[in-house]
Amino acid sequence: MKEERSGGPHLPRIRPSIPNPPPSPSTPSPQPTSPLPFTTLTFATSLDSSLALAPGARTALSGPQSKSMTHYLRSRHDAILIGVGTAIADNPGLNCRIAGVGGYGGEGLTRQPRPIVIDPTARWDLTADSKILALVRSNQGLAPFIITSTRCTPPTAEKQALLESHGGKYIALDPVSQPHDDEEREEGREGASHRMDWTAVLSCLRSQGLRSVMIEGGGSIINSLLGPRAQGLIDSVVVTIAPTWLGRGGVVVSPDRRVDGHGVAIPASRLTDVKWYPLGEDVVLCGRIKDL
């Protein structure tokens, strides 16, 4: 963190790797030095690595201080990214609700991140009543960019018009063309043919002027990014752990297993530059993915 910003009185010590604040509008944009945005992967789990008691179940895990940290991190990124499952389950606002940010005492929409929803089959039923669009109309947030697949049925003209009238848009990208390996083909994994390529997604976001993305969930998105093929795209990891066990059957964060040249399982991923910050009853872990 190069510049001190207010994160509220509860967050005096947290120092995750986060991007520099965006320049003020009067600062000329620097030439892009990377074709991809800075990425922070962040989520809260139980001790048994569950995000929720069941798919679609909103589960209170982290305490108020951790939630405050999340909003602070949102203020430091140009975009927030989630998967469509989370969008449908939570009807989320995906804005930043801390004092001093646009809509919360700040000018215009300063520091409000752009919501990004990965929705390969365009199944999110976004309506004028959706919380995310209501926040746009009350000048407290930005409209989402929704990433779909070029292979799905495009959203109706009405849906596109609704989203565009709020300042958002649909963006269609080519999905991954083939299942990545034999194992995946054998599993006939649902949705594999609609899976998006992370480099293409992030490259697209950068081309939209978004220099930093905070990736918040849900389980499929997180597990995909922690897997060996994508983890190199993650610049910073911030995990909140709450001192509870949700029990078997929840939505679990655990990447696909990795094996060595002899087919023996080895750890899928490890963090380096690790810092642990006790925060209320939770702990916050900040680190970077260690190179494989």
Added chain:
Amino acid sequence: MKEERSGGPHLPRIRPSIPNPPPSPSTPSPQPTSPLPFTTLTFATSLDSSLALAPGARTALSGPQSKSMTHYLRSRHDAILIGVGTAIADNPGLNCRIAGVGGYGGEGLTRQPRPIVIDPTARWDLTADSKILALVRSNQGLAPFIITSTRCTPPTAEKQALLESHGGKYIALDPVSQPHDDEEREEGREGASHRMDWTAVLSCLRSQGLRSVMIEGGGSIINSLLGPRAQGLIDSVVVTIAPTWLGRGGVVVSPDRRVDGHGVAIPASRLTDVKWYPLGEDVVLCGRIKDL
């Protein structure tokens, strides 16, 4: 912790709930005030709550400082308890290897905990070559008490004689007579008919003069004790978390799920009086199970 003991230079701040040190041999034993020993449940996991990459695979998770803490905790308990799966996989020593403890500079076997192995079907092939008995012969540890079921074929007379010649013994206890519920019966869960009753096991250990037990694993033992039927027997929990994801397919700590009166899943367990201690790259979590 009522009395300060040496835990080595790396452990200045750890204050889990642990029992008072055992009285010196000259102190008369107090009358027992509880029929059960003080119990500490302790283990190390990855961020995805795995103890190991696969059943039987020894997996380096925690760093040297966390290992040092484990030996400190061992010195503060009368007994260490593990399941037979861990005994077979690890050929463990189950002694305390810190300076000042018996066999490591201390007199006799002072502070050496009694190893307890839960082995309902008496399948552990304990031999004179087993590390745990070699340590007894070199005056660096105590021989194990092995808890079997009254329904299994007893160990051979030779095995019993070998164990007793080292100062250990087999103890047969009645297993749980029936599967606990319909779900368990339907699953035909392997070994359910040999499952031990935790209250009976702990009561037996107390009757053997053991006033405190540190329970170290493996997965079946931990998940059983974190479940709703047994968690009330645990006095203290100490979990080390390493900043790595092992990936799917490991040996996972996650208790059976718990449901409310309407069949809706609720958190299985939660800790209270929580303290988090960063220790090297790991974090150590100390707490007590919150009453359900």
